[in-house]
Amino acid sequence: MSTSPQSAGRHAHPRAGNRNTPGADSDKPSRASVLGTDFAASIVVFLVALPLCIGIAAASGVPPALGIITGIVGGLIVGFLPGSSLQVSGPAAGLATLVLETVTKHGVGAIGPIVLAAGVLQIILGVCKAGRLFQAISLSVVLGMLAGIGLPLLLSQTYAMADSKQHGSPLANFTSLPGLASDVLSNPSQLTALALGLGTIALCSQWHRVPKPVSKFPAPLAAVILGSLIAAIPGVEVHRVVVHNVFASMQLPGLSDFTGLAHPEMITLVITFTVIASAESLFSASAVDRMHNGPRTRFNAEMIAQGVGNTIAGLLGALPLTAVIARSTTNVVAGARTKLSRILHGVWLLGFVLLLPGLLGLIPLGVLAGILGHVGWKLFNPKAFAKMWQTDRGEGAVMIITTVVIFFTNLLEGVMAGLAVAVILAALRLSRISLHKTIDGDGAAWLVMRGNGTFMRLPHLADALASLEGHPRTYIDLAGVSHLDHTCRNQVEQWADQQRKNGVEHVEVLLPEDQPEPESPMAARVPQRAASG
Numbered sequence: 001m002s003t004s005p006q007s008a009g010r011h012a013h014p015r016a017g018n019r020n021t022p023g024a025d026s027d028k029p030s031r032a033s034v035l036g037t038d039f040a041a042s043i044v045v046f047l048v049a050l051p052l053c054i055g056i057a058a059a060s061g062v063p064p065a066l067g068i069i070t071g072i073v074g075g076l077i078v079g080f081l082p083g084s085s086l087q088v089s090g091p092a093a094g095l096a097t098l099v100l101e102t103v104t105k106h107g108v109g110a111i112g113p114i115v116l117a118a119g120v121l122q123i124i125l126g127v128c129k130a131g132r133l134f135q136a137i138s139l140s141v142v143l144g145m146l147a148g149i150g151l152p153l154l155l156s157q158t159y160a161m162a163d164s165k166q167h168g169s170p171l172a173n174f175t176s177l178p179g180l181a182s183d184v185l186s187n188p189s190q191l192t193a194l195a196l197g198l199g200t201i202a203l204c205s206q207w208h209r210v211p212k213p214v215s216k217f218p219a220p221l222a223a224v225i226l227g228s229l230i231a232a233i234p235g236v237e238v239h240r241v242v243v244h245n246v247f248a249s250m251q252l253p254g255l256s257d258f259t260g261l262a263h264p265e266m267i268t269l270v271i272t273f274t275v276i277a278s279a280e281s282l283f284s285a286s287a288v289d290r291m292h293n294g295p296r297t298r299f300n301a302e303m304i305a306q307g308v309g310n311t312i313a314g315l316l317g318a319l320p321l322t323a324v325i326a327r328s329t330t331n332v333v334a335g336a337r338t339k340l341s342r343i344l345h346g347v348w349l350l351g352f353v354l355l356l357p358g359l360l361g362l363i364p365l366g367v368l369a370g371i372l373g374h375v376g377w378k379l380f381n382p383k384a385f386a387k388m389w390q391t392d393r394g395e396g397a398v399m400i401i402t403t404v405v406i407f408f409t410n411l412l413e414g415v416m417a418g419l420a421v422a423v424i425l426a427a428l429r430l431s432r433i434s435l436h437k438t439i440d441g442d443g444a445a446w447l448v449m450r451g452n453g454t455f456m457r458l459p460h461l462a463d464a465l466a467s468l469e470g471h472p473r474t475y476i477d478l479a480g481v482s483h484l485d486h487t488c489r490n491q492v493e494q495w496a497d498q499q500r501k502n503g504v505e506h507v508e509v510l511l512p513e514d515q516p517e518p519e520s521p522m523a524a525r526v527p528q529r530a531a532s533g
Contacts, residue, residue, distance in 0.1 A: 034337045041334035042344030044218065048330045049090055049345060050352065051220040052375075054241060054360065055368035056091040059157060060099035060319060062108055064241050064360055065249035067091045068353050069318040075346015078309040078321065079339055083302030085295055087281075087288045087328035088342045089309055091319040093375045094149040094280050095273065097156060097170075098411055099319060102269060104168065106260075109317070112253035113261055116314025118273040122307030125278065131299035134282040138426075140395040141418040142283060143384050144402025145276075148414050150379025151407060157376060160369035161197025162190045163239045170407050193238040193366035196227050200370025201377070218330070220371045227367030241368070243361040246353045251317030272412040273320055279415075281306045281323035288325070291332045326375070394429075398422045431456045433481075435464040444521075445471035450480045453488035461488055465495045473506040474499065475522060481512045 049071050057067025074089030102110055125131065152170035159166035159173065162184050167176045184190045200223040207219035231238055260266050285297040302323070309321045331341055389396030398421050406414025433451035440446070445468045453461065468474050476492060478484060492509055499507045508520060516522035 035340070037335040038338055038341040039344065041331055041336035041341040042348065044334040045088055045327055045331050045336075045341060045345040046348035046352075047221045048218045049088070049327050049349065051218075051224045051363075051368065051371055052093070052324075052326065053091055053349070054363065055220075055371045056093055056096050057319060058241070058365055058368050059093070059096040059153070059160065059372045060091075061103040062099070062111070062319065063249040064243070065246040065353060065357075066108075066251070066318045068349055069246065069250065069316055070313050070321050071349045072346050072353075073309050073313045073316070073318065074321050075342055075344070075349060077312055077346075078305050079343035079346055081301075081305035081308060082298060083305040084285045084288060084297040084323065085339045086292060086332055086336055086342070087284055087297075087323045087325075088331050088345065089281070089306065089321050089323045090327060092277070092280055092322040092324055093153060093372055094146070094379070095276060095320050095322070096372065097149070097152045098269075098272065098276070100156065101168070108251050109253065109257055110260065110266075111319065112251055112314050112317035113257045114266065114269050114273055114314070115310050115318070115320045116253070117261055117270045118277060118320065119307045119310030119312075119314055121270065121274045122278055122310060123304050124307075125274075126300045126303030126305075126307060129300045131278075131282060131301075131303035134279055134299075137279070137419070138395070138398060138422040140388060140392075140398040141402050141415065141422050142279070143381075143388065144399040144418050145279070145406065145411070145415050146379045147381060147384070147399070147403040148406025148411065149276075150376040150381070151403070152376075154373050154376035154380060157197075157369040157373035161194050161366045161373060163193040163366060164190060189237045192236060193364065196230065196238065196364050197366040197370035197373065199223075200227060200367045201374045204371065204374040205377075223367055223371060224363055227364050227370075228362045231364040231367075232362065239365045241360045241363045241365060243357055246357065252315070253317055268412065272410070275415065276411055277306065277310065277320055277322045278303060284323040284325045284328055288323075288328045288332060291329065294337070394425045395422075398425060427454070428456055430454075433457050433460065435460065437464065437467060439471070442473075443471055444473040444475065446475045446477065446525075448477045448480070451482065453478070453481050453484040455485060455487040458487055458491060461491060465492070469499070472504065474504060474508070476507075476509045477522065477525070478512055479510050479514070479516075484512055 050068075053067040053071040054064045055067075057064045060067070071090040074091075078089040099111060102114065152173070155170055155173040155177075156166045158177070159180060162180060164180055164183060167173050184194055203223050203226070204219045207215060207222065209215075230236065231240065261270065281302065282299055285299065285302055289296050306322065313319065313321050327345075331345075334341070336342070385396065385399060388399050398418055401421050402414050402418030404414075405417040431452045431454035433449055433453055436448045436450075438446045438448075447464055447468055449461075449464075465476075468476075474496075476496070478492070489511070496507045496509050508522065510516055510522050
């Protein structure tokens with residue numbers, strides 16, 4: 001996923017909305033026309049997907065073939081299934097760092113069982129109609145998660161661009177940057193590799209400025225071709241993609257590989273893969289739905305489709321699969337109208353690895369790292385933090401906390417922390433109360449409460465009640481409270497009982513469900529306030 005769902009929808013909609021209208025009855029395109037546009041779109045998506053599949057595999061620490069296999073599964077398997085018609089699935093940059101950590105610690109063989117188990121869990125969630133639950137996640141948590149994915153990805157690819165080994169955790173990668181700079185400056189081949197990577201980032205970020213029709217060509221593929229040509233110059237020594245037979249690269253898990261799934265650490269990894277892959281896919285679906293006027297995504301069906309894809313990818317020992325916003329955006333903008341385009345893009349990926357695998361060995365790893373570094377920067381998106389903070393400081397704090405916790409711990413803990421803070425923020429805002437105190441000329445004290453009285457506002461309520469002490473008569477009007485939880489109700493009732501025991505002349509409490517007694521001063525004041533409010 002290379003951009004946030006919001007930015008993808010915002011930028012792509014004006015271009016795609018008028019062309020992609022399969023639901024319109026008027027000016028309905030012919031079947032031949034639809035087939036033609038879908039065929040053309042599939043070629044464009046293939047050209048975008050190929051370097052991303054290879055780059056994500058390299059960033060994940062696995063053979064390039066495993067990334068392409070996941071892309072093939074996304075096209076040929078998920079492409080056929082119901083859910084979303086136009087979004088395209090494949091290996092995701094957002095999971096590359098997590099996969100690399102897993103491969104480093106447990107080996108490539110651990111990926112298959114984890115991905116398979118995550119796929120089965122996704123199918124169960126879809127069958128239980130839990131797909132729409134992911135739409136109820138705060139936007140600040142989503143953007144914080146994307147930034148928390150993007151920053152570690154950018155740091156890790158900085159080392160890959162320099163043909164150097166990273167240090168594992170994002171914090172270790174960050175603190176070791178001065179050492180990396182020293183190594184690069186003393187090694188001409190590493191300096192050349194870094195130049196190729198930085199040049200790739202510059203090309204991808206500025207490609208939109210290139211005049212048409214050249215800019216229609218996918219920037220990642222242009223970077224791969226140009227970087228490969230430069231690396232082919234005699235005397236240029238950089239690390240290149242190591243080519244293996246696609247079938248030999250598959251890490252088919254055996255029964256013994258699944259025994260480790262009972263370990264708590266593996267269970268945590270399965271849950272993390274499930275949450276992040278599902279969130280990416282369904283957020284992408286929401287963004288893609290805003291880009292065209294065709295059939296809307298059926299979220300539960302899409303969850304099942306993603307689960308089937310990951311189950312098969314896991315059986316093949318390949319990378320985890322998600323719906324990917326970059327490829328999906330390309331598909332819509334290229335004019336795709338049906339799922340045929342995403343199916344065909346899988347066919348082209350399969351044909352490439354079967355017929356032209358040797359071409360992969362010409363690609364410098366630094367270029368692929370540059371492509372992924374550019375993706376990481378767009379996911380991190382520093383401007384989104386400033387915009388969120390200006391719009392809502394509370395939501396901005398949630399976004400920052402989510403990103404920081406992910407950076408220092410891991411994806412799952414970061415997302416859980418962000419969700420917890422978002423829930424607390426929502427609860428605080430929903431439990432706002434107003435407390436208005438007045439003193440009559442005869443010394444009677446009145447306390448009028450409005451809003452939602454929850455335990456989170458108990459200190460405020462306790463202070464207001466304490467300020468009423470010392471008056472001969474006290475009236476507490478809670479008739480306008482929308483919700484009064486047991487804790488606040490108990491606080492008011494206990495305080496009133498204590499005041500009566502202390503000899504206060506009159507203490508009267510009007511609860512939300514009560515009506516004032518006709519002879520009570522409340523009877524004259526409550527209706528008047530309700531009518532004027």
